Amino acid sequence: MQTKLHIDIIATFLFLCIATLGISSVYSATSEFGVFSLFEGRSGKQMLFLGIAIFIGLIFLLLNSNFFELFSWPIYGSVMLLLVAVLFVGSDINGARSWIKIGSFSLQPAEFAKYGTAFAVSTLISTIGFSFSKKSDVLKLVIVILLPMALIVLQGDTGSALVFASFILVFYREGLSPMLLVFGICIIAIFVLTLIYGSLIFSAGMIILLGVVFAFTYTNKKMLLPSILIVVLTILLSLSVQFLFDNVLQDHQKKRIQVTLNLIDDNQGAGYNVNQSKIAIGSGGWGGKGFLNGSHTKGDFIPEQTTDFIFCTIGEEGGWLLSSGTIILFVLLILRLYHMANRAKKKYKRVFIFSLASILFFHLTINVGMTIGIMPVIGIPLPFISYGGSSILSFTVFMFTALKMDASRDEDLTSEF
Amino acid sequence: MNFRFRSYYIYAAVILIGLVYILRLLEIQVLDDKYALIAEKISLRKQTIYPQRGLILDRNKKLMVYNEPVYDLMLSVPIKLKDIDTSEFCRLVEIERPEFDKRLEKAKKTAYHGKAIFMKNVSNIIFARLQERLYEYKGFFFEIRQDRNYKYNSSSHVLGYLGEITRNDLESQEESYYEQGDFMGKNGIEKFYEEYLRGVKGESYFYVDKFGVNKGVYKEGKLDVIPKDGRNLYLSLDIDLQQYGEGLLDNKMGSIVALDPKTGEILALISSPFFDPANFNIQNRSKHYADALMDPTKPMFNRAVSAPYPPGSTFKPIMALIGLQDGAIYPETHFGCPGYYRLGGRIIKCHGHTFNTSLERSIASSCNTYYCNTFKAMMQSDKYANTEAAYNSWRNYLVSFGLGQELGVDVSGEFKGWLKDASFYDRMHGKGSWNYSRIISLSFGQGELGMTPIQMANIAAIIANRGYYYTPHVVHRIEGINEIPEKYRVKHRTMISPTTFDPVIRGMLLVNESGTAAGASIKGINIAGKTGTVQNPHGKNHAAYMAFAPAENPRIAIAVIVEEAGYGATWAAPIANLMIEHYLKPDSVEVSSRSYLETRLREANLIPEKFIRKSDSTSNAD
Structure with a gap:
């Protein structure tokens, strides 16, 4: 049965806009006033990888629409094998053993792990009879996600491991109790407040809060015991956070968190990147300094400016118009992907596309957030824009897989929820 | 159970994050000009171009005093010396390692206008030797100024001499022409006719990278000032x-x-x-x-x-x-x-x-x-x-x-x-x-x-x-x-x-x-x-x-x-x-x-x- 492909034009257009912006930004960040052309250096490589990725993507479009469902586990399995392999044959770059050298190209399996895991998660959740209330189902999900996370943490790349937290959004969409989200937000709040005010003041505050609440609701005696229990738990958590922070975290990790929370000013040390990044973006003004004219970009003041801090080049040379334009492009793409997920007739496809949208959302939030100083520095790329073969390949292939799944939605007769 | 409605909360979260970031960008890029100023301070350098000081000649147009360049070895600030072969550098400028460290410390303390003096009055030989290898020592650069030299061992009491501007001179000057480290006539003719002899300093603005290496002119040189050479002075002396x-x-x-x-x-x-x-x-x-x-x-x-x-x-x-x-x-x-x-x-x-x-x-x-x-x-x-x-x-x-x-x-x-x-x-x-x-x-x-x-x-x-x-x-x-x-x-x-x-x-x-x-x-x-x-x-x-x-x-x-x-x-x-x-x-x-x-x-x-x-x-x- 041959059905016409309905490739989503809006998503494809948004993707192409963002990818083009990526190439020009990488070119601007590396070229010194046209010392080399667009096709050389990092921008040239970026184009090459994008081309390869789009070529693979086009092949995907021609595949049978059931291909991915059938090969979900083999794909997941092979990515996990790569993650294990990198621990043994990987080469160390910047203190992380995350790369496998193949000729002149360094493959970063962690980038592909998100893609592979999305397949496994989609398969598990779309299994008939799956439920978040079944412990065995939840356990399987947890294992499927924790396995790559653990392997990536072992490589020393905590940032990439954190990305897997974006699957929580997928689970929430698929029926996970919102209490888990609320619980997560509470823990983050306790963590932040403890670090800002210290666990003693935090604890005192909680007790006073309890007293105030109790003073107004003293007639309702039933609430007393649970309230006290919650406060005690909160205080215990706060104390353990303090303990963890003081005794377990490494110095550079502590400093990154403190810098983000504005607890310390360390513009020459841990805060150097963020400070320089803020200066570069902040000096862009309304309309920016112009393409190839970013003095801070040209001056090489920002470390990792083609990869994790590529947003600086956009902000400095394109100003507020281009930087907020970039964010709008991303927001539209993510919303479009969520929309595509929701219109899928098969649960498998919905979960998969939803996973991509959530991972992009997480990357955008963390990456842009750190360059403007409202998120801690976690070294993950800005999708489709940051320089890096693995990142470009995996995200583009991820994108085309989602496009293919969406395009063949008419073939799916059933509509499951 | 249909959880489709939960997607809408996530849509809202995506839009919220987008808005927060766009507003934050508005704050640091448009509303707060602090960052633009800091960026200029960090990456924009002003280089003073010293004019030729006027020559001094006698009544029969015989040249008595002319200019000779002196080279000051400078450091770009903030001082970030990376991958420098210090022992080779010390050999080139003919100093010992402890001396190098001492000068570096002093330079850090005396920095002004984005630069600091590492070594004053470097000899021609050291200048020539170091200049061609300067690219290896990022952050170092030369500033060239005009010292005097003399055709005759004569007339010193009339001619006077130049000297570096003192703190007092700096503070008492009316039109804030001089900067720390400038030379000025301290005595004799050099002092009396300073205003005519000195000319007018020029300025050129350019960007530097984090090592202080020149990365191109600022605004196509619109702010640059071309120096004016000093006036020649004919003395009544024979x-x-x-x-x-x-x-x-x-x-x-x-x-x-x-x-x-x-x-x-x-x-x-x-x-x-x-x-x-x-x-x-x-x-x-x-x-x-x-x-x-x-x-x-x-x-x-x-x-x-x-x-x-x-x-x-x-x-x-x-x-x-x-x-x-x-x-x-x-x-x-x-x-x-x-x-x-x-x-x-x-x-x-x-x-x-x-x-x-x-x-x-x-x-x-x-x-x-x-x-x-x-x-x-x-x-x-x-x-x-x-x-x-x-x-x-x-x-x-x-x-x-x-x-x-x-x-x-x-x-x-x-x-x-x-x-x-x-x-x-x-x-x-x-x-x-x-x-x-x-x-x-x-x-x-x-x-x-x-x-x-x-x-x-x-x-x-x-x-x-x-x-x-x-x-x-x-x-x-x-x-x-x-x-x-x-x-x-x-x-x-x-x-x-x-x-x-x-x-x-x-x-x-x-x-x-x-x-x-x-x-x-x-x-x-x-x-x-x-x-x-x-x-x-x-x-x-x-x-x-x-x-x-x-x-x-x-x-x-x-x-x-x-x-x-x-x-x-x-x-x-x-x-x-x-x-x-x-x-x-x-x-x-x-x-x-x-x-x-x-x-x-x-x-x-x-x-x-x-x-x-x-x-x-x-x-x-x-």
């Missing part, structure tokens, strides 16, 4: 005459000042001993400054304008002019001289000459008695109510000759000399209880009277001009400016009327014809002069002489002092007359008509034993 005089005063302590009486231009201004100006440029000063300061012969002391000497007998023509003008004597007045002047129980000696002395002869043979009588006549004149009034009148004449005040020359260190108020004698002797006898030695140029050589030369010019002078000056022409400063174009008249000068000039001509300086006379030039032998309580007498020539149309007026040399006729007169000959007969540069005199003077070493340092033999060697 460098040949100046050097000739310096040769004659070699190994002597003293001074020569020669003026063009018609304009007040200084033709030569010599203070001996002097220092080599090249030793006092920016690069070499530190090596020689202390030595020059410690030298007991005081080579840094500009005797020509700073040292007051009693004029001795050179004062007699002035006393004669005042006496004539004031009516104390007439051109025909004769006084009898028995070889001394008796003042109560005291005797003032005179020299052996004919008894009946005329005005002319009194100058020619330097008769003390004549001037004691003249002075007494003036002090006791019925014109005046008392001695104090007579003294004040006498003093006023001298003030009109430019004595007792700074003339306002453009040579550093001018001193006003000594010329006491009447109140000084009141304090000394009691008011109303002093008369001519207390101050009689003033009449022949001794006592409480002090003239600097330039004042003495100026008096020679006044006599040559028959009653007026222009303030002496060394500026001849400033390139691009039509006129020299106004104060050097104003004619100052004395209180002596022009005709009064005739008998005095006749007397001064006799000095060379048959008087005290006859032995130093120059054939073919009518020189009007007056010798002086100045009593010196600290040692041998100072030899003094003033003159002008040719008498019929004076073109040069000159004063010479040789300290602790003895008779003015023996040492000062021949030097001055040779100078006159040298100036008026440029053809005789090679062979003077008085070559014997010339040789004798050049070779004479008159520096008193007490001023010779044990280490002199070694310091003279270099």
Whole structure:
């Protein structure tokens, strides 16, 4: 049965806009006033990888629409094998053993792990009879996600491991109790407040809060015991956070968190990147300094400016118009992907596309957030824009897989929820 | 169960994050201009482009002072030395490692305007060696400024020198032109004409990377300022005459000042001993400054304008002019001289000459008695109510000759000399209880009277001009400016009327014809002069002489002092007359008509034993 492909034009257009912006930004960040052309250096490589990725993507479009469902586990399995392999044959770059050298190209399996895991998660959740209330189902999900996370943490790349937290959004969409989200937000709040005010003041505050609440609701005696229990738990958590922070975290990790929370000013040390990044973006003004004219970009003041801090080049040379334009492009793409997920007739496809949208959302939030100083520095790329073969390949292939799944939605007769 | 609605919460979260980020970007990019300012501070550099300082030439357009680049090795701030082969760097700049660290620490502390001095006045060799490898040492760069160098080892007291601006100068400047580390004229011509010589600094703005390496011009150079070179300065000095005089005063302590009486231009201004100006440029000063300061012969002391000497007998023509003008004597007045002047129980000696002395002869043979009588006549004149009034009148004449005040020359260190108020004698002797006898030695140029050589030369010019002078000056022409400063174009008249000068000039001509300086006379030039032998309580007498020539149309007026040399006729007169000959007969540069005199003077070493340092033999060697 041959059905016409309905490739989503809006998503494809948004993707192409963002990818083009990526190439020009990488070119601007590396070229010194046209010392080399667009096709050389990092921008040239970026184009090459994008081309390869789009070529693979086009092949995907021609595949049978059931291909991915059938090969979900083999794909997941092979990515996990790569993650294990990198621990043994990987080469160390910047203190992380995350790369496998193949000729002149360094493959970063962690980038592909998100893609592979999305397949496994989609398969598990779309299994008939799956439920978040079944412990065995939840356990399987947890294992499927924790396995790559653990392997990536072992490589020393905590940032990439954190990305897997974006699957929580997928689970929430698929029926996970919102209490888990609320619980997560509470823990983050306790963590932040403890670090800002210290666990003693935090604890005192909680007790006073309890007293105030109790003073107004003293007639309702039933609430007393649970309230006290919650406060005690909160205080215990706060104390353990303090303990963890003081005794377990490494110095550079502590400093990154403190810098983000504005607890310390360390513009020459841990805060150097963020400070320089803020200066570069902040000096862009309304309309920016112009393409190839970013003095801070040209001056090489920002470390990792083609990869994790590529947003600086956009902000400095394109100003507020281009930087907020970039964010709008991303927001539209993510919303479009969520929309595509929701219109899928098969649960498998919905979960998969939803996973991509959530991972992009997480990357955008963390990456842009750190360059403007409202998120801690976690070294993950800005999708489709940051320089890096693995990142470009995996995200583009991820994108085309989602496009293919969406395009063949008419073939799916059933509509499951 | 359908959880589709939960997607909407996530949509909301995506939109919320997008909005928060866009607003945050609005805050740091548009609303807060702090970041733009910081970015400029970090990546924008201003480089000062130093203009060429104006050249200094003599009156015949002979180049005296020119520029020589000095290289300061600078560090870009913030100082980030990365991947630097420090030991190789130390080898290139010829320092040891601890020295490197010390300089680095100091640079960190003294940084300003995005840069810090690592090493000043790097030699040409180190500059050439390091410059081609500078790219290996990111953060280091050279700043090039202009130091002075000199064609002649001469005229240092006139030229002065440059120096780095001091904190005081920086704070007191009116138009905030100078910056820390700039050079400026500190002394002499360099200081007086700083404004013309310095030019206007230029600026160029460019971006740097984190190592301080130039990454291109800022806004296509719109803010750049092109430097304006300084104006060349022509001095009134005649460098040949100046050097000739310096040769004659070699190994002597003293001074020569020669003026063009018609304009007040200084033709030569010599203070001996002097220092080599090249030793006092920016690069070499530190090596020689202390030595020059410690030298007991005081080579840094500009005797020509700073040292007051009693004029001795050179004062007699002035006393004669005042006496004539004031009516104390007439051109025909004769006084009898028995070889001394008796003042109560005291005797003032005179020299052996004919008894009946005329005005002319009194100058020619330097008769003390004549001037004691003249002075007494003036002090006791019925014109005046008392001695104090007579003294004040006498003093006023001298003030009109430019004595007792700074003339306002453009040579550093001018001193006003000594010329006491009447109140000084009141304090000394009691008011109303002093008369001519207390101050009689003033009449022949001794006592409480002090003239600097330039004042003495100026008096020679006044006599040559028959009653007026222009303030002496060394500026001849400033390139691009039509006129020299106004104060050097104003004619100052004395209180002596022009005709009064005739008998005095006749007397001064006799000095060379048959008087005290006859032995130093120059054939073919009518020189009007007056010798002086100045009593010196600290040692041998100072030899003094003033003159002008040719008498019929004076073109040069000159004063010479040789300290602790003895008779003015023996040492000062021949030097001055040779100078006159040298100036008026440029053809005789090679062979003077008085070559014997010339040789004798050049070779004479008159520096008193007490001023010779044990280490002199070694310091003279270099």
